[in-house]
Amino acid sequence: MDTVIRNVRLLGRKGHFDVGIERGVFVRIEETIHAHVREELDGAGQLMLPPFIESHIHLDSVLTAGQPRFNESGTLFEGIQVWSERKETLTREDVKMRAKEALRWQVAQGILHVRTHVDVTDPKLTALQALLEVKEEVADQVNLQIVAFPQEGISSFSGGAELLEEALRLGADVVGAIPHFEYTRELGVASLHTCFELAKKYGRMVDVHCDEIDDEQSRFLETVAYLALSHGLKSRVTASHTTAMHSYNGAYVSKLMRLLKRSEINIVANPLINITLQGRFDHYPTRRGVTRIKELWREGVNVSLGHDDILDPWYALGTGSMLQVAHMAVHTSHMTGREEIDETVRMVSSRAARTLGVECEYGIAADKPASFVLMDAKDAFDMIRRQPPCTLVVSRGKVVARTSPASVRVIQDGKEHPVTFARPFAAREENAAQS
Ligand SMILES: [Zn+2]
Numbered sequence: 001m002d003t004v005i006r007n008v009r010l011l012g013r014k015g016h017f018d019v020g021i022e023r024g025v026f027v028r029i030e031e032t033i034h035a036h037v038r039e040e041l042d043g044a045g046q047l048m049l050p051p052f053i054e055s056h057i058h059l060d061s062v063l064t065a066g067q068p069r070f071n072e073s074g075t076l077f078e079g080i081q082v083w084s085e086r087k088e089t090l091t092r093e094d095v096k097m098r099a100k101e102a103l104r105w106q107v108a109q110g111i112l113h114v115r116t117h118v119d120v121t122d123p124k125l126t127a128l129q130a131l132l133e134v135k136e137e138v139a140d141q142v143n144l145q146i147v148a149f150p151q152e153g154i155s156s157f158s159g160g161a162e163l164l165e166e167a168l169r170l171g172a173d174v175v176g177a178i179p180h181f182e183y184t185r186e187l188g189v190a191s192l193h194t195c196f197e198l199a200k201k202y203g204r205m206v207d208v209h210c211d212e213i214d215d216e217q218s219r220f221l222e223t224v225a226y227l228a229l230s231h232g233l234k235s236r237v238t239a240s241h242t243t244a245m246h247s248y249n250g251a252y253v254s255k256l257m258r259l260l261k262r263s264e265i266n267i268v269a270n271p272l273i274n275i276t277l278q279g280r281f282d283h284y285p286t287r288r289g290v291t292r293i294k295e296l297w298r299e300g301v302n303v304s305l306g307h308d309d310i311l312d313p314w315y316a317l318g319t320g321s322m323l324q325v326a327h328m329a330v331h332t333s334h335m336t337g338r339e340e341i342d343e344t345v346r347m348v349s350s351r352a353a354r355t356l357g358v359e360c361e362y363g364i365a366a367d368k369p370a371s372f373v374l375m376d377a378k379d380a381f382d383m384i385r386r387q388p389p390c391t392l393v394v395s396r397g398k399v400v401a402r403t404s405p406a407s408v409r410v411i412q413d414g415k416e417h418p419v420t421f422a423r424p425f426a427a428r429e430e431n432a433a434q435s
Pocket residue numbers: 056057058117209240308
């Protein structure tokens with residue numbers, strides 16, 4: 001056997017385990033592995049979990065905040081205008097340099113699957129060509145999916161449909177749309193038909209920026225779900241944001257939920273960005289503008305979470321951490337119950353694997369690729385509360401990142417007290433937490 005990592009905890013399982021890896025694949029997970037091993041690593045009782053998954057990011061616009069100016073109103077639409085001005089100065093090198101830096105931030109924080117949207121309302125498709133190159137260059141570490149995203153519309157942008165199709169010919173993995181940004185409701189619906197026809201023609205998945213507006217009349221989600229059902233694309237379809245759902249009335253949500261379940265589509269919520277962008281036209285009380293994460297999850301709809309933006313015209317903060325995203329979801333969606341907090345970790349891991357369609361190669365189990373992170377945490381609840389760093393990140397058996405956790409000491413009563421912010425667990429509580 002190539003490598004054994006000894007003494008790790010696994011989410012949802014009691015006790016400690018040894019994990020054996022051969023040629024980049026998990027081969028054995030047992031309490032104690034007795035075998036001839038080339039390399040042994042001490043897991044020191046840390047939690048081993050599959051890598052985090054970023055369901056929704058814009059790697060073409062990352063790290064551009066303030067260029068050429070900041071988004072002063074904080075609205076989605078001023079963000080699109082600022083980006084449109086910055087887009088004129090894009091070069092392939094500029095996009096690649098920023099995207100690869102953001103990917104390093106993601107890898108450092110244990111993210112090894114990334115779905116990025118790329119703006120294709122650019123006659124030169126500069127950002128798309130740059131990200132297709134980045135995808136190849138990072139392929140040994142990160143599985144990068146590219147969504148051809150018509151930021152300024154399909155029907156409302158000159159040549160929008162042709163550019164979208166050209167992006168698919170060049171190799172984009174997923175077709176996008178932005179119906180709430182089209183000039184009229186009718187053009188929005190037409191843009192969705194174009195999107196789904198292209199998905200069928202090129203055999204691609206669909207991921208729509210859908211109803212990212214506080215307008216309770218924005219109802220493109222029902223069209224996306226119906227097209228997913230009628231084209232038989234179902235779980236290969238994702239609706240991102242769906243923030244208008246925050247404002248829908250209860251009777252309509254009840255009718256919509258039936259269709260969402262039947263359609264089997266995925267919903268991606270971006271709580272960091274939508275708590276920031278939405279509610280900007282409200283007087284007090286101000287809406288949160290985050291989709292109904294908890295209600296969708298309870299109804300059995302697959303929900304995963306995205307960071308969406310890092311230091312760009314829509315969100316000037318962020319480091320790319322999926323634990324920060326989950327932490328924000330806990331707060332904005334009142335998911336503070338014990339089971340609910342655990343669920344937000346699934347929304348940045350196993351549920352996101354379903355959104356990206358990578359379930360067959362994802363998880364800590366024999367015959368799966370040996371991709372994982374180690375973290376000094378007791379369980380999912382502890383991860384969300386303390387947000388500890390990934391001490392080790394491994395992609396297909398190869399170490400791709402290491403972090404040495406900070407050593408904190410408080411000097412009190414003439415002594416040094418180490419502080420980790422961990423709760424001193426009683427044995428009984430610890431057993432309960434692991435069950
Ligand atoms: Zn987005």
